Amino acid sequence: MLSRxxxxxxxxxxxxxxxxxxxxAWQGSISDSAGVTIVQNPTQPLWRPDETWTLxxxxxxxxxxxxxxxxxxxxxxxxxxxxLAVGSDGRIVVLDQQAQHLKVFGPQGAYERTIGGPGGGPxxxxxxxxxxxxxxxxxLLVSDIGNQRANLYTLDGxxxxxxxxxxxxxxxxxxxxxxxxxxxxxxxxxAFPGSTAPPDSxxxxxxRNLDGSVGDxxxxxxxxxxxxxxxxxxxxxxxxxxxxxxxxxxxxxYGVNSxxxxxxxxxGGRLERVLLRPFERDPVASDxxxxxKDLLGTAWRDAGVPPQQIDQLxxxxxxxxTYPAYAQIKATPDGTVWxxxxxxxxxxxPEEREGFNPVFDLGxxxxxxxxxxxRYLGVVTTPPRFMPVCMLGHAIYGVQRDELDVQYVVKLTxxxxxx
Numbered sequence: 001m002l003s004r005x006x007x008x009x010x011x012x013x014x015x016x017x018x019x020x021x022x023x024x025a026w027q028g029s030i031s032d033s034a035g036v037t038i039v040q041n042p043t044q045p046l047w048r049p050d051e052t053w054t055l056x057x058x059x060x061x062x063x064x065x066x067x068x069x070x071x072x073x074x075x076x077x078x079x080x081x082x083x084l085a086v087g088s089d090g091r092i093v094v095l096d097q098q099a100q101h102l103k104v105f106g107p108q109g110a111y112e113r114t115i116g117g118p119g120g121g122p123x124x125x126x127x128x129x130x131x132x133x134x135x136x137x138x139x140l141l142v143s144d145i146g147n148q149r150a151n152l153y154t155l156d157g158x159x160x161x162x163x164x165x166x167x168x169x170x171x172x173x174x175x176x177x178x179x180x181x182x183x184x185x186x187x188x189x190x191a192f193p194g195s196t197a198p199p200d201s202x203x204x205x206x207x208r209n210l211d212g213s214v215g216d217x218x219x220x221x222x223x224x225x226x227x228x229x230x231x232x233x234x235x236x237x238x239x240x241x242x243x244x245x246x247x248x249x250x251x252x253x254y255g256v257n258s259x260x261x262x263x264x265x266x267x268g269g270r271l272e273r274v275l276l277r278p279f280e281r282d283p284v285a286s287d288x289x290x291x292x293k294d295l296l297g298t299a300w301r302d303a304g305v306p307p308q309q310i311d312q313l314x315x316x317x318x319x320x321x322t323y324p325a326y327a328q329i330k331a332t333p334d335g336t337v338w339x340x341x342x343x344x345x346x347x348x349x350p351e352e353r354e355g356f357n358p359v360f361d362l363g364x365x366x367x368x369x370x371x372x373x374x375r376y377l378g379v380v381t382t383p384p385r386f387m388p389v390c391m392l393g394h395a396i397y398g399v400q401r402d403e404l405d406v407q408y409v410v411k412l413t414x415x416x417x418x419x
Contacts, residue, residue: 026375037374041277045378046371053369053380053416055396061092061109062408069111072407073098077387077399078360079328079340080244082131082175084389084409086397087138087155094409095132095142100125102132102142104155105409115140115157120147123159130173135210136181143172143185152210163212170204178247179333183208186245188223205245205252218252219269221245234313238292238358239284239320248331249372257324262337264374275337275374279325287346289319292358295345299357327363332391332417335372338380340364360387360401386410 027042047053063070074097075083085093090107093115102115116125126146133141139160142151148167152160165172170187177183187204201223207215224242228235241258248264251272255262260279263271293314300310327340341364345356365384369377382388388398396412 028375036271037273039273039275039374041376043278046375047378052378053414055380055382055412056415057410058413059109059411060408061105064404064406072096075399075407076130079363080174082133082389083399084397085132085134085140086390086392087134091155092409093132093140095129097129100127100129113157115153125151131175133175133177133183135177135183139210141183143175176247184218184247218267219254219265221254222256233316235316235318237318239323241324244329246329246331248337249333249335253329253331253337255329257326260325262329273374275370277376281322283322284319285344285346288344291345291353293317295356295358330388330391333393337370339368341366341368
């Protein structure tokens with residue numbers, strides 16, 4: 001862990017040791033700036049071709065036809081959404097947003113039970129349910145946005161209690177849980193139609209306690225602008241700068257994707273280390289703008305939106321001048337940081353574009369991987385249309401869509417990861 005390193009001296013020793021063995025010498029540099037370790041990475045990876053980590057599918061849950069227990073209506077699988085959780089014994093909890101319930105599966109994928117159901121009563125789940133995370137004692141917390149509350153359950157399906165979510169304090173649109181069971185949420189104040197704009201543009205990343213209270217504030221980060229009601233109507237600002245963060249062991253990895261710069265912070269908000277990698281700022285191509293507008297129009301028409309309303313929605317679709325440096329950040333508990341690259345719709349094949357979703361699929365299959373020192377190791381490629389959610393030990397749990405948009409829960413093993 002970074003917290004156990006003795007600063008720059010330990011990092012320098014690691015680099016020298018790497019340079020003296022049979023692997024390719026790392027071509028980056030490590031320096032100190034006012035007590036913060038700066039890791040400047042080269043474009044070339046440290047891995048040799050035979051050292052690159054690969055992913056092997058270990059488990060798949062779901063079916064297009066067959067037993068209803070293994071069918072999913074809609075798992076919310078956009079970047080950063082906690083669509084599933086894994087208990088201490090390996091049981092997998094899947095959030096079905098359409099059915100407004102949870103499904104629990106054993107470590108080998110066998111269906112065990114369904115928790116919750118549509119409604120506003122005790123233990124029921126409202127529309128717009130957005131996340132499930134696991135806390136201490138395998139207590140499940142479900143963000144029930146439709147009922148403006150958080151529901152607590154045990155893994156055996158017992159409803160424990162609920163506590164209110166005050167939207168005046170900000171909408172909790174991103175949740176994560178740490179290895180030690182702490183639950184962390186990012187709160188964003190949004191100006192809805194008819195309301196005044198928020199007094200500032202900072203989101204709060206804070207611990208949420210199971211009694212409903214807000215614990216320590218870990219960080220303040222700028223609000224993203226991809227979606228807003230700034231003009232009183234929905235606005236979509238594709239490729240705008242967005243903050244991205246994730247719990248990385250006993251640290252928080254955080255960056256704004258307008259640049260390839262990722263900071264590693266203590267949970268008290270102190271910056272310890274910065275990971276840098278060269279990034280060429282490319283303009284957003286007109287072909288990509290046209291492709292995204294075409295895809296949005298098709299999606300709205302398929303959803304039954306009237307043509308006049310589609311025209312109004314299109315007035316709120318905007319694009320940044322340049323592409324961001326990356327799509328999102330993930331991390332393993334042992335401190336490796338994974339950074340998802342972007343993919344341009346105009347570079348997809350006609351077959352790939354046919355199943356492309358401009359909300360889910362702007363992130364590439366390619367992920368830049370950095371070790372716990374911050375050195376760039378190389379690229380790991382995920383399966384097509386796969387969205388990772390939980391990274392635990394040598395496993396990645398996520399959601400994959402097939403060519404018919406049927407969703408499956410998939411567990412991948414990271415081959416090559418030591419320890």
